[in-house]
Every structure is written in C-alpha cells, then in structure tokens.
Amino acid sequence: LEGADGPGLFNAAQTLRQLVTRESSKGKGSKGDKGSRGFAGVTVRDWPASPVRGITEGFYGDAWSQQERLEQLDFLGRTKQNRYLYASTDDPYRQSSHWRDPYPAAQRAEFRALAERARRNHVTLGWAVSPGQGLCFSSDEDRRALLRKVDAMRALGFGAFQLRFEDVSYSEWHCDEDARTYGSGPKAAARAQAELANAVARHLSARHPGTEPLSVMPTEFYQDGATDYRSALAEKLEQGVQIAWSGVGVVPRTITGGELADARSAFRQHPLVTMDDYPVNDYAQDRIFLGPYRGREPAVASGSAALLSNAMRQPTASRVPLFTAADYAWNPKRYDPEASWEAAIDAVAAGSGTEEAREGAREAVHALAGNDASSLLGGRESAYLRPLLAEFWAAYDAADSDKKSEVKRLRRAADQLLDAFGTMRTARERVPDALEREVRPWLRELARRGEAGEQAVKMLTAQARGDGGAAWDARLALKQLRADGPERGAVVGKGVLADFEKRALETSERWAGVRRKAFGDQTVHGGPTARPDSPAEAAVDGDPDTAYRA
Template sequence: MRIGRRRQATAVAVAVIGGLLGSVSVAPAATAAPADPGRPAVGSADRTDSPRTPSVWPRPQSLRTTGPAVELGSQATLVAAPDADPYAVEQARALLRGAGVRTLHESLPGGGPVVRVGGSGAVEALRALRAPDRADLPSGGYRIAVGQVSGRATVALDGLGADGLFHAVQTLRQLIADGSVAGVTVRDWPGTAVRGMAEGFYGEPWTSEERLAQISFMGRTKQNRYLYAAGDDPYRLARWREPYPAEKRADFRALAERAHAEHVTLGWAVSPGQAMCMASDQDVRALTRKIDAMWALGIRVFQLQFQDVSYSEWHCDLDAETFGSGPKAAARAQARVAGALARHLEERHPDAAPLSVLPTEFYQDGATDYRTALAAELDDRVQVAWTGVGVVPKKITGGELAGARAAFRHPLVTMDNYPVNDYAQDRIFLGPYTGRDPAVASGSAALLANAMEQPSASRIPLFTAADFAWNPKGYDPAASWRAAIDDLAGGDADAREALLALAGNSAGSVLGAEESAYLQPLFDAFWSSRADAARRDRAADGLRAAFSVMRGAPERLKTPADGRLTEE
C-alpha cells in the first residue's frame, strides 16, 4: 500500500508542471513547445530524439549525439594545455575522480581514455572527431567532442576567451553519468555576454556563507556577474565614505577569491546621492578613494545608483549654485560624478569592467527632460541601468529596450526585478523567468536578475533566468523550471517532490502564473466524481497524494542547499 501511494504521490508532484504550463505567460518570441519529461532536452540549433542524448543546462546552442558513450573506467589520462585555465583543469580532475577514475595520468601515453583540455591537442582531436570549426564563436564559447581518435577513446574540450574552457567543463559535468561520457558533439556560446544576478533587495543582507554558495551556483550555471547592492548596507549608502569593518573586508576578499575561481566578476554598487555634494571635488575624491578600497578587496565592476535622488533638494549650497534645480540639473550633477569616476577607473584600474549608472528615472518609458539631459552629459564609457518599463514589469519587449536605448543613447544594463520579493515579504516567487523577449538578452550590455532575500529558494527562478540569458531563442520555461528543481534537489528524489510542491504552490507573481494551479484539476476531478464511487476513490487518492507530499515537505526540504532552505 505504501509503495502504491508513493508512486501516486510522485505522479501528482510531477503534475505541478501541467499546472504551470497551463498558466505561465511567455513572450511570443521566447515560447517553445513544452518538453516531454521523458525526453532529453537539447539545444535549439540541433535537436535529436536519441535517448542517449543528455540534458545540459543552460541549454546549449547545439548539442547532438554522434556516437556511443565513452567508458571512463578506473584510469584515464588528462592532458591540459600549459596555458589552460587552472580552475577549469582542476574541476575536470575532480569530475573524473568523482566518476570513478582511480588512476589519473596527466601525460601521454598514460592509460585509459584521453581527456584533452585546451590547446592544439584538443583542436586536433576535435578536427579528427569532425566537430564544427571555431569559425565565429564569440568569447565564452566552447566546443566538445567525444569519440575515438586513432583508436583511442577521446574527450576533447576547447574554449574561447577567458571563460570558454571553464564553460566547457560545466557542460562536461553534465555529460558524465554512470562512469561514462555521452557520445556527443557540442558547439555552444553565451547569447548574452554579461549575465548574472544582483543582491539588491531591501532587508537582511545575505551572510558570507550564503554568498559563497551562490557564487558556486553561478559558476555551474555559467553566470558571470554578481552585483552586490544590498538595500540596507549603510557602507554603500549614507556611510559610503567609511571603510567597511575588518570582518566585512575579509568577507569581500573571500567572495572575490571564490568569484575568480568560478569565473564570476564581482561588482559593487554605491548610492551616495543622499549624502554627497556632487559639485565638490573633495567629495568626488572621497568616492574614488572608496572605489580604490573596494578594488583592493577584489571588486572589478562598479555601479553608481541615483534612484532616490531628489530633483530639488541638494545636500550643499554649492550644488544649487552649480547645477540649479529640476530634472536637468539632477542629470548634470549625476553625469559629473559618473564621468569623474569613469575617468578614475580608466586611469587607475584599466582592467575594470565598464561603469554603469542606475539613474533616477530607471523605469519610465521614452525620452524625458531628465533622460535627455543625462544622455547628453554622460561620459561615453558609462552604461545605463534600467529595469524595463515599470519597477517590476510583467513583460520586457525588444521594442521597449530599443526605446530606452534611444532615450539614454548608451549601452543598457537590464536590472530585472524578478524574483525579488522585498515589496511582498510574505511571498516567495518560484515560478520560471517569463515575459522577456530574446532581444532583451541579446540587446543588453548585461542582464541581471535581482534575487530574493532567500538565496537558496532564489536559485529556482535564477536558474531559469540564467538559462534564458545563455540561449534566449531556445529557452523553454517549463523544461528549465524542472531542471532548476532537479539542480536544487541535488539528486534527492524526496527533496525533488517537496520542491515541486513548494514551487508549484509559489508559482504566481507579477510575471504571471496562478498560485497552486496544479491542484485545481484535482479538485475538479473530485467534485465531478461524486456520483461514481470508483471515480470518486481515484480522485480522492489523487488529492490525498498531493496533500501528503505537502505534509511531508518540511522534513524533506531539510536536505537541499546544505539545509539552508528550511531556515529560509
């Protein structure tokens, strides 16, 4: 009896997907056919129905099965190019050992299959395996091929730019199962050059341990930008002039070290507008000193935020004398500070990523006096952040992006306020990322999703946002949502059932979807079956199974994310 109930509970939990598919609203250009849960998901450019083709996330641009899997066995040979990314190589070693390789040679001839990581040897092996050429692969792109080269089982990985090889290893991790590497050929690249998340909510900032865990999550999901912009951190707000306490500085150093290893660029946002004389050279120098201090801690990209600045209230007489009053005056003042900071970064830290500015009018539509003045005065090196049309918009279209770009006349950083929940603190938003045109990903200088105060729970929607940003044209929100739950469950079937119930019951948000939609068909079936005892019993069993999963969820949710999810 228990076995039967357990199977039924699993089936009901999986039915969450059906509820979501019936209620999730997706921008037309991003819509994909619902994936069959029993069929592997592959890239949009090359699709195959072969059962041997594994699921890889973010969804590759091209992945196809080209031969049988390669058995790794008890020994293998890892050949890494001398200049190969050391973090990619180290992760490749760990993957092979985790797959059962007890003896790992690192020079030829060695023994067992050969795994080539970068360099001319990998390129030659890819050519021998008839993998598509590099051609126009952008930075961050990579190729993988698996098969036989000169009679020896071979896995070859090649990447472009600083991140490509690391991305290849993240895919290799998903190609290994049961001691074998799937016989596939992959040609893949990021659809959005800069993609990631912001810790920008108002509320209790994440702990150091939570941030470190989040950075590791970002690495395996191929995200490359983390912007620290905690809404209640005084050292980036009213007390921006002051250095962080020693403990916090140590936290930033540890975070930067982890980010470097996971190929994530660590960013820091400062919001000085409520406590700064913007016409004062002395205050500008104080700001550049704070930037230098953060650079020393490992920060490599910066954002100036002016979202709460008044058009008529200055914090010194010099500002009123210099800029006047009104939207145009505020724009000129903000542009002055941004320009000074951009020049400082170029002179002192030429390796820094471009500075961005979150303007006062970050969500409005079209040109305004403020936006026009800011566009005219802002340094050409500076990017402009926006959230779409609306603070938390249901949709962001390519047309809206084009309109904002025309108004600001600078590259745009899309700071998407999903799944952030600081405006609804009694809610968590666990539905997939929807309603964004592919053009928003490809047309943004960066695409960052603002996380919830609950970091581990945030991984479900953030996983789907990362999938969209990597391959916006091939994005399937329902399949991505399933994969996000699998990732957070970490292979624990009980945790997966509980997460399906939790996420299904928390799917509704401004983006769309109906809360607990998967339960409605079960209710309907029950009420419509009262005249038929057999149907009524089956319907009652379905409801009972669904609520049994929910009842057991608190205990089952103690496992994911090293137990942090339960506290959240």
C-alpha cells in the same frame, strides 16, 4: 573541451557536468543499472546571448551571510553566470551615511574571500554605491573621497562598479554650492550625476584598465520614453558608460524588444544594463516567488549589455527562479520556462543523500515551488494541482455507488489528490536543510494546507459512499485546521487551496441537506424541501454541523 577563453572553457566544463548529471539520473532504477555515468557522444557548440549574466543582492532587509554569498557564487559558476552585483541595502558603507568611510578589517577580509571564490567561478564581483543623498556633487573633496573608496574596493577584488541615484531628489541638494553650480530640476540633477559618473569612469579607465565598464542606475530607471532628465543624462554621460533600467515599471509583467529599443533611444544609444526586479520579494514579504523567469522577449537578452536578476532574501529558494533566468540569458530563443523550472527543482533538491532521499526532496521542493509559482510576471498558482482537482470534482459529481466504473474513477482521482496533498504535508521533513531554514513559515503553511486538503478529500469520499461518521470526523478536522488560521506572513497556493477547502465544506453542507439563507444577522437552516426526519430538520435552530449528528 574547448573554449574561446578561460571562462569559455570553464562553461564548457559546466555543460559536461550537466550532461553527466542528467544522463546518470535518467538511468537510475533501470534494470541492470550499476550507477554508470556514461552518455551518448555529443557535439555542443554554444555561447551566451547576453555577455553578462548574473544576480543582484539588492533586496531591502537583512543581508545575506558570508556563507550564503560564497554558496551563491558557486551556484553562479554552475549555471554559467558571470556577475554578482553587491548592492546590499543593509550595508551603510555603500550608502549615503558612511560611503566615505573604509570598511572594517573583518568585512574587508570577507570581501577578499568573496573575490577569490568569484575568481574560481569566473564571476566578476561588482560593487554598487549610492552616495547621492550624502554627497556634494560640486565638491572636489567628495569626488576624491569617492574615487579613494572605488580604489579600495578594487584592491579588495571588485571588478565592476555601479553608481546609483534611484533615490536622489531632483529638487534637493546637500550643499549650497550644488544649487549655485547646477541650478534645480531634472536637467540639473542629470548634469550633476553625469559629471560625477564621468569622473569615476575616467578614473577606472586610467587606474584600473581591466575593470568592467561603469554603469549608472539613474533616478528614472523604470519610466517609459524620453524625458528631460533622461535626455540630459545621456547627453552628458561619456560614451561607454552603461545605464541601468528595470523595464517599463519597477516589476514589469513583460519586457519587450521594442521597449528595450525605445529605452536605448531615450538614453541616446548608451549600452543598457537590464536589472530585472524578479524574483525579489521585499515588496511582498508574505510571498516567495518560485515560478520560472518569463515574459521577457529574446531581444532583451541579446540587446542588453548585462542582464541581472534581483534575488530574494532567501538565497537557496532564490535559486529556483534564478536558475531559469540563467537559462533564458544564455539561450533565450530556445528557452522553455517549464522545462528549465523542472531542472531548477532538480538542482535545488540535489545532494540530499541517497537516491530515495533525493527523489523525496525533489517531490517536496516541487510541491513548495508549485504552490508559490505565481508573481507579477504571471504564472498559474498550483498549476500541477489544478488538473487533479478538476478530475476529482468531475468524478465526485458523477459518482454513483451503483456503478463500479464511476466508483473506481472517484477512488483513483481521490488517491492521486491524496498523494499530492500528502507530499505537501510532509514537505518540510524532506526539503534540503538550508531551504527549510529559509522558508519555514511557507513550509508550515504548505503542511497545513496539505493536511486540510487530505481531510477535505476524505470527507467528500466518505460522503460519496454514504459514511456519515467518517465524513463527520474529517469535517471536524478540516474545520479545525481552517480555524487555526494561515501561517502568519506566509501565503501558499493563493486562490486555489483555500478555495478547494471552502468548496468542499459547502458541498458537505448540501450533502447533509442543510440550506443556508442569509437573513439579516441570522442564518436560517432547512427550507421547504426539508423533511421532519432529515438531517436538515435536526439543524433548523443550530449549526449546520448538527446535521451530521442527526
């Protein structure tokens, strides 16, 4: 193993570890396999497209624990990422209320431990400060206080810094002197922010020469094109100060190389830090976004000074999409979202004990991620289930009890679907403990949808073979599961699982000979085709379920 520097050698070791792990797992179960960890001779000459790759802890809500942060730093090391930006919205000591104040001793000790773990993983720890709403830009004392705080954080082991102004008003100052010094409007705000950023950048360069370049999160971090504010900020900022942006939009579906070039032009060629708001879910707290990183052109990785993904509140669950974002940032031209996503699931399920337990964990994590894969970035929810559902409906519609081939086809399709639904129902018992604690509501909802899917399949297959009793029992169970309602605050399989259940129930009503016709507030059952001795006739004045009793 060779590396251009220490981090390069460290990353070469991660590549070796990945090769050993992959080849060892591929050999499991083969005849004569003794669990050897050999693999074919290879030569890998590799380097990242994006020089800085990592994550932001910047979601709104309860912050990660110290242990969760330590584990996330280990994850960054394993996935060859090198930046952790601490921007916790739950931390008053980095925001307008208490940014001047020193951290308590216990928190300082935690930061030192984070810095040591980051160093071992060749990760640079970054600290973001948002003083804008509680700072007088023209005050020398406030400026000195900010520099003292930066010095204190540098002493604790932070090697990168970001000034954040995303929530600062253009027209609202926090001292009279600012209004007299800068005036008002976007240009005035940009000048004030730039002067403060320049002071911090010069201080870092003089006092802490090994520190990474300062980055600034501007008030206009997601807008498109040049504006008065952007032009003034870029003009006043000293060369080398980086500017953060999120693409065109807070959570853009796509980010193109052309948009990056336009943003760089709008900011007068200052280096750009792409801060992608995926997979963060604070704006949709009933969702967990477990689909792969997608919709970003290769030029975004190669053209950014840094590429950081904003994580979810759920740190272990976040590793599925964050793993894929790391793959993209390293080699965007060869990045395969689906292949990377499968590898991410393997990584999250790893360490679950025996080989059988790991395989069960992998199936469970796959079921969870597969039914929570869509987001504003796109992706099809429950994509792995869709072909199974389509084949089941095709087999059901074509089923003829007198034709063995069609009966066999329906049985095969039903078995495949029952297996998939069974995995969903039991996923909570098989996923790693840390993941189970984080996403318990979604696992409960996944189990409910899995059991409902099983009952729907049993109901329909019973109907296909003319077993009204079994169909009735399954129908009652399905309706009860639906009556129990979805798990509060947890959406799973959006647009797929509930639709399957609904279609199954509607199909069962048609099978029973029940026709519904909306008529004001009433529902009329039966119709001109109903015979006196048909199930529909028995349900004329009651609920369609009565048809099954008939």
